[in-house]
Amino acid sequence: VTTPGIGASGIMGVALEVTSGTYLAPTKFVPFTAESLQWQQDTNWRRPIRNTPGLVGASPGNGHVEGDISIEALSDVLPYFLMATRATVAKTGAAPYTYTATPSAIAVPQKTLSITIVRNGVTFGYTGVTIGDWHLTIDNSTLMFTCSALGTAEASQSTPTGIVWPTSVPFGAGNYTYQIPTATQVFDADTFDFESNDNPTVQFRLKNALGAQFVSFGESEATIKTDRDFTSRAEYDAWKTLTAKSITFVASKGASESITITAPVAVVDTYEVAIGGQGDLVRASITYQCAIDGTGKHYQVIVVTPTENVV
Amino acid sequence: MYHLKLNLPNMAKGAEVEIDGLGVFRNGHEYEIEPHMAESFRNSHARSVPTFGDDGSFTQERVLGPTLLQTFKDNPSITVTTVEEKKGDEDK
Numbered sequence: 001v002t003t004p005g006i007g008a009s010g011i012m013g014v015a016l017e018v019t020s021g022t023y024l025a026p027t028k029f030v031p032f033t034a035e036s037l038q039w040q041q042d043t044n045w046r047r048p049i050r051n052t053p054g055l056v057g058a059s060p061g062n063g064h065v066e067g068d069i070s071i072e073a074l075s076d077v078l079p080y081f082l083m084a085t086r087a088t089v090a091k092t093g094a095a096p097y098t099y100t101a102t103p104s105a106i107a108v109p110q111k112t113l114s115i116t117i118v119r120n121g122v123t124f125g126y127t128g129v130t131i132g133d134w135h136l137t138i139d140n141s142t143l144m145f146t147c148s149a150l151g152t153a154e155a156s157q158s159t160p161t162g163i164v165w166p167t168s169v170p171f172g173a174g175n176y177t178y179q180i181p182t183a184t185q186v187f188d189a190d191t192f193d194f195e196s197n198d199n200p201t202v203q204f205r206l207k208n209a210l211g212a213q214f215v216s217f218g219e220s221e222a223t224i225k226t227d228r229d230f231t232s233r234a235e236y237d238a239w240k241t242l243t244a245k246s247i248t249f250v251a252s253k254g255a256s257e258s259i260t261i262t263a264p265v266a267v268v269d270t271y272e273v274a275i276g277g278q279g280d281l282v283r284a285s286i287t288y289q290c291a292i293d294g295t296g297k298h299y300q301v302i303v304v305t306p307t308e309n310v311v
Numbered sequence: 312m313y314h315l316k317l318n319l320p321n322m323a324k325g326a327e328v329e330i331d332g333l334g335v336f337r338n339g340h341e342y343e344i345e346p347h348m349a350e351s352f353r354n355s356h357a358r359s360v361p362t363f364g365d366d367g368s369f370t371q372e373r374v375l376g377p378t379l380l381q382t383f384k385d386n387p388s389i390t391v392t393t394v395e396e397k398k399g400d401e402d403k
Contacts, residue, residue, distance in 0.1 A: 003359045003371060027321060029331075095323035121358060161377065162386045163331035164319065307326035307338075 005120030010035075012069075013116045013160055014080050016311065020112040020214065021128040021152045028308075029163050030077050033144075037067035037117060037126055039154040041210075064202040064212040065126045065151030069115075072170035073136055073145040075257050076308035081145060082301060083111040083310070084131040086198045086217045096256040097309055101301040103196070107216045115149070116157060123159045128152030130215035132200025136249075136261055136301070137193040141173040143251045143259065150200050153211030168307070171251035171259065178226075180235075182246035182262065188229040192249055194261050196299065197221045222290035222299045224249075224263055230273045230284040239268035239286075247288065256306040264293035264300070312394040313344040313379050319388045330389070332356055332376075343394065349379050356382075 012035060013026020042061035050056065071077060079099040083089045087101035088110055113129040126149075134147035180186050199218030207213065224247055228235075238245070247266045252258035266288040273284045290298040317338050322328060324339035332355030336342060356376025361369040376382075383391040 003361050003369075095326075097323075161382045162389055164389070165329040165331060167327040167329050167335060307323045309321050309323060311321065 002121045009118075009120060011116075011118035011160065011163060013163070015114045015116075016080065016083060016111040017114050017127065020108075021211075022114075023125045023127045023155065023157060024114045025157070026114075026116045026160055028077065028080055029160075029165055030071055030080075031074070031165065032069060032071045034070045035067065035117060037065060037069070037115065037124070037129075037149060037151070039126075040064055040066050060210060062202075062204040062212065063153075063210050064204075065129065065154050066149070066202075068146065068148050070144060070146045073143040073251070073259060074166060074168045074170055075259060075303055075305035076166050076168050078145055078259065078303050079305070079308060079310045080113065081131055081134070081147060082303070084109045084113045084129060084149075085134060085196065086132075086220060087196075087301070091310065094309070096304050096306045099303040099305070099310065101303070102297050103220055103222075103299060108214055109217075112151075112215075113149075115151070116160060118159055121159065123157045124154060125157030126151045126154050128212070128214065130200055132215065132217060133195070133197040135193055135195045136259070138176075138191060143171040143175075150202050150215045151212075152202075152214060153209075166307075168257075168305075171253065175251050175253055177248075177250040177252065179248040179250070180226075180245065182248040182264075186228070188231065189226050191225070191227045193225040194249065194263075194299070195221075195223050195225075197223075220298065222263065223269070224266060224288040224290065226286050226288075228284050228286065230282045235268065235284065235286065236271050236273065239271040242267055244291065256304060258302075258304045260300075260302040262300045262302075263288065263290040264297065265291040267291055312346065312396055313349055314390075314392045314394050315342045315344050315379075316390040317341075317388065318390070333379075344379065344391075352379055352382075353377070 013029045015024035015027045041063035044059045044061045046056040082101040088104045089101045092098045115126045129151035131147045202212045205213040244265045244267045247263045249261045269289045270287040292298045322338040326338045332352045353375040359371040363369045379391045383389045
């Protein structure tokens with residue numbers, strides 16, 4: 001028993017599972033801004049008719065893990081989460097290490113995560129965690145990674161000790177190069193939001209333990225949302241003609257640390273321009289759908305990190 | 312005094328890491344940890360243990376966290392050993 005605690009004492013750590021669903025203690029501790037991972041169970045509340053009007057009892061229903069995680073997109077942390085997406089992550093180089101995440105048609109991720117969360121000194125171990133819907137987005141000038149996670153099971157675990165925190169610093173103002181189309185830098189955008197939604201589904205099977213069996217991916221939908229100053233009809237007309245272009249967003253602190261997001265075939269899906277009021281800048285709100293290129297990829301994320309050697 | 316050695320396989324040699332409650336160190340390097348730093352480490356991991364009364368009130372006792380040796384006893388990547396202080400060190 002402890003006294004009441006606040007979020008500041010929270011700890012999150014991740015490990016790439018060797019056997020999906022089998023808990024591993026953290027190998028990487030993750031500074032995070034918010035989390036809402038929860039064990040969810042679909043209890044069967046029994047109401048058989050037996051001459052009583054009340055609840056008779058409960059029997060176990062399917063259970064799984066679900067929730068959101070928000071972290072700063074640190075170059076040494078991001079590869080761990082990317083490996084639990086539908087992207088296949090390839091590592092090259094050494095200090096700096098380059099991780100290239102390319103989506104593939106797999107049904108389950110390359111690796112699942114064990115995520116350990118300590119809340120007020122009490123430790124929760126979530127297993128079989130898959131990242132099925134995730135964003136790389138600019139929030140208050142910082143590149144953030146937010147995701148919706150699904151997992152197979154949860155259990156109490158021993159509280160981690162000897163915690164080692166990364167000392168890396170997030171990307172911020174002055175670190176960004178936004179290219180629309182690729183190789184042409186634009187200076188009229190103030191928002192960027194890349195989303196990959198692989199429509200994950202928790203899969204339950206008949207078995208002798210509580211929890212889901214695995215998490216499967218569905219169709220993959222990648223989009224980019226951005227707001228730009230409206231100065232010409234060029235992009236507007238490209239929308240009407242469905243003219244595709246490559247878009248690249250680079251967050252970089254030099255050759256040894258960067259995150260590059262590329263959508264090789266981006267097609268405008270929605271284009272909104274309006275005058276909201278006398279004093280409002282005339283701006284365009286644009287959503288791009290990411291289609292596949294000649295190699296079959298509809299996006300690619302390349303992370304260059306000076307330190308992290310993810311196994 | 313303690314001797315600290317870092318060998319984190321998931322970090323490049325020379326990469327900076329922060330050991331929770333102890334400070335920033337470089338992977339692959341070795342350090343001497345002064346007693347006051349070790350004490351500070353225990354303080355940073357201290358917790359309050361409440362004792363509840365019958366009327367719902369509670370009092371708290373502050374319990375220091377584990378020592379460096381206890382914390383890293385089974386850690387394959389961070390090794391901590393005790394270093395005997397030489398006689399007369401205190402007079403220097």
